[in-house]
Amino acid sequence: MTTHSDLIAAKGSAEIAAKLGVPAINVRMWKSRNTIPRAAWAELIDAYPDITLEVLKAASHVPANDTASQDRAA
Numbered sequence: 001m002t003t004h005s006d007l008i009a010a011k012g013s014a015e016i017a018a019k020l021g022v023p024a025i026n027v028r029m030w031k032s033r034n035t036i037p038r039a040a041w042a043e044l045i046d047a048y049p050d051i052t053l054e055v056l057k058a059a060s061h062v063p064a065n066d067t068a069s070q071d072r073a074a
Helices: 004-011 013-020 024-033 038-047 053-059 067-073
Strands: none
Touching (some): 004 013, 004 024, 004 053, 013 038, 038 053
C-alpha cells in the first residue's frame, strides 16, 4: 500500500514544493515524517489529478515501515 512518503518520492520533493508554493524543506520533512498535512491536501489534489482524496486518506493510515501490508499486496 502507498504511503505519503511514497507519494512524495514518486512526484519529487522539489516539484511538489514548486507546485504548492512551499519551501522544499517542508516537503522533505513531510516525507521523512510520512505525513502530508491535511491543509495541503486540496492543493496537492489540484496539482496532481492522479492523487485523490481517497489515496491521501488511505496513505495516511499506513506506517512507513509497514512491510506486512506490503507483503500482502504483492
